[in-house]
Amino acid sequence: MTEPKTPRIAWGLTGSGHYLRECLELIDRLPDVDIFVTRAAVEVLSMYGIPLKSLRGKHRVYQDHTASSVPVGFLYSGHYHTLIIGPATSNTVAKCVAGISDTLVTNLYAQAGKCRIPSIVFACDTEPAMITEAPDRTVTVYPRPIDLENTRRLKCFPDTLVTESVAALKAAIEQRLACLNTSFS
Template sequence: MSPLHFVWGITGSGYIIKESIDLMEQMQKIHNVDLTVMLSKEGAVVVKWYKHWDYLNEVVKKIKVEVSPNNPFLAGPLQIGKYDFLLVCPLSANSVGKIVNGIADTLVTNCIAQTIKGGIPVYLLPSDQHDTPIVTSRTDGSPLILKIRDIEIENVKKLRKMNGITVFSDFTELKNFLINSNKNIIL
């Protein structure tokens, strides 16, 4: 069976970064997955800020960091189906706002727009989507409680209505998707 081949995007949100990298590691070590990770410029900043840059580089062999919205060139290969799908987790509130307003001015938002145009599935986990505060971590590991603004919740509602996009409600839903989308992945 050929490996599941997809791009995992990371934007500038600290929400569940460690958990995301842990899942990437599981998928590559245990399961039949060919993974490319792309980071927006701010995604790279946040991964480094949380001191997970070295861990990400140990876990993933193919890491692409944004130089411009089309460099490295992933939008074309995504659009024509060289990958099975595009997954972005975490997706920052800033990126959600851009997507729902048709702005594709970062590597991740451009890849989302072009992937949708090519009819390839896009799966997103926005960090700021529920009206209850979220608990994330500070760089020292201590908890940080964030209140989500109304505009962020409204933008995620708009995102859920967009054709070609599936929005996950939480990280467990994302993991369950990966389990059920390909029977050679059992987490």
């Protein structure tokens, strides 16, 4: 990839159906955003009728093809000013909390931390009971205590802002962009 003229947003998409469409809507309104998808995200996008090709028409999309998460190296080259992970599965949040970086998105989070690049994480598991959109119907899910605990623990990590709603995510992005003198379209 050629170096961008100005640093961009790296957006990590994980395999969550919860608020997936809402996050994609936010992405479409943002300037200069590249998308990094986990292997699960690719499958889940397809189950929700969103082909990866439709994202590629509008954004650079990086997939989880290598064991060492090669695209993460862009963080070290100054290509990105902010990492946003949303929606973040319970799996991704748990790995981030445990310091595990074995997927494209958990690796982005780990390397962003090591580069002191701020991360905004929109966690899926925020309430003991939540109504969510499965591909074919609405369902109620009950995040486990460990899932809620991991979301709570991630809030204490440096350079990390955990948001628990679409409105809070949008506000956090607006605040970050304002610091950088840019805004939503």
